[in-house]
Amino acid sequence: MMSYADMPAMPAGDPACADGPRPMGDGIMHARLALPGGALLFAGDTRRECLTTASKGVMLAIQYDTVDQAHGAFHALSQGAR
Numbered sequence: 001m002m003s004y005a006d007m008p009a010m011p012a013g014d015p016a017c018a019d020g021p022r023p024m025g026d027g028i029m030h031a032r033l034a035l036p037g038g039a040l041l042f043a044g045d046t047r048r049e050c051l052t053t054a055s056k057g058v059m060l061a062i063q064y065d066t067v068d069q070a071h072g073a074f075h076a077l078s079q080g081a082r
Contacts, residue, residue, distance in 0.1 A: 002030040039063070 003026045033041040042061060064070040 001028050001032075003027060004029050 007029055031043045
């Protein structure tokens with residue numbers, strides 16, 4: 001796990017919520033959980049004041065053994081998506 005206190009400094013000129021205060025403390029920014037069978041589950045969060053219309057929602061990352069499996073999952077999940 002990585003807490004906000006462990007977060008490295010932002011590069012100079014990075015526009016990502018640069019106007020807001022730097023988060024502090026032991027709140028969890030990123031986490032990784034190793035699952036049985038070798039799969040990994042990643043979780044992350046952002047400060048409420050950094051959310052934009054484009055960043056609301058969820059990000060999903062799935063790893064497949066082959067490109068064909070990944071294409072098939074993408075096609076199935078994208079049906080009717082907006």
